[in-house]
Amino acid sequence: MPTRILDFAEPFFTVSIVTGETTVSVGGKAILLNLAEKPVRIFDQMLEHLQSTVIADVDIRDVDKAILIERFDDYPDTDALFDQVKRTWPSAYDVRQEERLRGVSHYMSPKVWIGRIGLTMYHSGSVPLNVGLHRDHPFCPVPGFREVHTQVVGFGKMQQCREKDPSTLYLEEPMAPGTTHRPMYDAEGNYPWHQFETITPSIFMAVEMLPEGAQPPA
Numbered sequence: 179m180p181t182r183i184l185d186f187a188e189p190f191f192t193v194s195i196v197t198g199e200t201t202v203s204v205g206g207k208a209i210l211l212n213l214a215e216k217p218v219r220i221f222d223q224m225l226e227h228l229q230s231t232v233i234a235d236v237d238i239r240d241v242d243k244a245i246l247i248e249r250f251d252d253y254p255d256t257d258a259l260f261d262q263v264k265r266t267w268p269s270a271y272d273v274r275q276e277e278r279l280r281g282v283s284h285y286m287s288p289k290v291w292i293g294r295i296g297l298t299m300y301h302s303g304s305v306p307l308n309v310g311l312h313r314d315h316p317f318c319p320v321p322g323f324r325e326v327h328t329q330v331v332g333f334g335k336m337q338q339c340r341e342k343d344p345s346t347l348y349l350e351e352p353m354a355p356g357t358t359h360r361p362m363y364d365a366e367g368n369y370p371w372h373q374f375e376t377i378t379p380s381i382f383m384a385v386e387m388l389p390e391g392a393q394p395p396a
Contacts, residue, residue, distance in 0.1 A: 278310030322389030332380025
C-alpha cells in the first residue's frame with residue numbers, strides 16, 4: 179500500500195508513511211520527513227535523506243519512503259493540547275524504566291514499527307527538561323543503531339557534549355516545528371553524549387532505525 183495511516187499519534191496528529199509514489203498532493207500544512215536515500219522533490223527543491231520541512235498545499239514528487247505528520251498546526255492553545263496528552267500518554271519512565279527519566283515531565287505515545295524503523299511521539303513538559311545525557315541504546319545490541327528526532331510542536335534543542343556533563347557542551351541545534359537535527363552517529367553507530375532539551379514545552383517524534391540483523395523489541 180503506497181500510503182499507510184499510522185495510528186500511534188492519534189487522536190492528536192495524523193501520521194502516514196508514503197512509499198513508492200510518483201506524486202502526492204498534500205492539502206494544508208504538514209511536516210514531511212524523507213526516510214529514503216533518494217531525494218523528495220518539492221518544486222525545484224530537494225529534500226535529502228533524514229531531512230524534514232513544513233510543506234503546505236503542494237504536490238511532492240519522487241517519494242520513495244517518507245513520513246507525513248498532519249494536524250500539527252491545529253492547536254492554538256498548546257497548553258490545552260499538552261494537558262490532554264498527559265492524560266493520554268504514560269510517562270516515559272513508567273514505560274522505559276530508565277533511571278535518568280525518573281521524575282522527569284516526559285511522556286510517550288505508543289511505538290509503531292515499520293520493518294526496522296520505529297516511530298514514537300514524546301511530550302516534554304518542563305523547561306528545562308533535564309532528561310539526562312546518554313549515548314547508549316541498550317535495547318539494540320547490534321552495532322549500527324541510528325536515531326534522529328523531528329520537532330512537531332513547540333521549540334527545543336538537541337545538545338551534544340564531550341562528557342556526561344552539560345558544561346562540556348560543544349554543539350547545539352535549535353529545533354522548531356518541522357526541524358530534524360543532523361544525524362550525530364558515526365559510521366559504526368557510536369554516539370556522543372547527547373540530550374534533547376526544551377526551549378518551550380514541546381512534542382517531538384523519535385525515529386529509530388535498526389541495523390541489519392537487529393529485530394524490533396518484543
